[in-house]
Amino acid sequence: MITVENLTKTFPGSTGQVRALDGVNLDVAAGSVLGVVGPSGAGKSTLARCVALLERPDSGAIRVDGTDLVSLGGTALRAARRQIGVVPQGDSLLRQRTAAGNVALPLESAGVPGPQRRTRVAELLDLVGLTDKAGSYPDQLSGGQRQRIAVARALAASPSVLLADEPTSALDPDTTGSVLTVLDRARAELGVTVLVVTHDMGVVRKICDDVAVLDGGRVVEHGKVLDLVADASSRTAAALLPAVDQNPAVEGAYDRVADVVLVGFAAVGALLPEATNRFGVDLNLLGGGLTRLGETPVARFRVGLTGERSDSALEWIAEAGGAVRRTLAGPQGVAA
Structure with missing residues (x-):
């Protein structure tokens, strides 16, 4: 146009x-x-x-x-x-x-x-x-x-x-x-x-x-x-999503810490619980929140994961449509 x-x-x-x-x-x-x-x-x-x-x-x-x-x-x-x-x-x-x-x-x-x-x-x-x-x-x-x-x-x-x-x-x-x-x-x-x-x-x-x-x-x-x-x-x-504050003292207690952006009703409601169940990890929300862009729900969370398959859980979230960016806290690897 x-x-x-x-x-x-x-x-x-x-x-x-x-x-x-x-x-x-x-x-x-x-x-x-x-x-x-x-x-x-x-x-x-x-x-x-x-x-x-x-x-x-x-x-x-x-x-x-x-x-x-x-x-x-x-x-x-x-x-x-x-x-x-x-x-x-x-x-x-x-x-x-x-x-x-x-x-x-x-x-x-x-x-x-x-x-x-x-x-x-x-x-x-x-x-x-x-x-x-x-x-x-x-x-x-x-x-x-x-x-x-x-x-x-x-x-x-x-x-x-x-x-x-x-x-x-x-x-x-x-x-x-x-x-x-x-x-x-x-x-x-x-x-x-x-x-x-x-x-x-x-x-x-x-x-x-x-x-x-x-x-x-x-x-x-x-x-x-x-x-x-x-x-x-x-x-x-940075302008539209909920802010995520770093807390190294808390984040250091987890095997992996990552920022995850989820777009849409299905992703916001299901991806994180599904990853927990699939890979047997303990996943906790450390910060962030939900917002709405137009009619679409969008979430940005900082998550902390504990468990041997934490890397696999993050990789699966990324493959399922989530945007995953690992932070520097804990023994971090390359972004999924």
């Missing part, structure tokens, strides 16, 4: 050119939600603006459904932009228009007749759960409600791609959840491909299929969230 190839973008700075994007490459599958994360100044918002062609990159290609947007101009570019809905950072609603009027604005600009326009606005207000606020003005709405109206407005022209730049910034947890639910519904019910720029890894935890980590204008990590959390050395795993 979206392919970004070797994208670069520079801006003038006080000491010369600042490279906001430095050879960025990304693939976003149709109908998925990609979270673009990273520290402040990493290039996240610049990437979103370039994908929407609100900023022109210095070089590289941005392909949406195979069409390179960078190569377009005039009428062709305007038509391509209509396939990309944008939820800008901050409160972007027009104060003199009602919620319904704000949602209708792109349809009015496109010359959509009144009856069709009203039907579409009603559909979108229902999608974002604000049908009862159709006649309310932005100053009569909460921050989360305004953001949901902004999402509805971005969806008005039936785009295939939705870009949301920090859509939950400055919102409380409950309000954040309502906005994320709307973005997820847009993907599930409308088939929209969603790119979310955020500093909040909680957004990735709740709705993202894939994640791209930017740092210094470069993509330093990119892939499916559930694949990346299985790699204990990844930034994604």
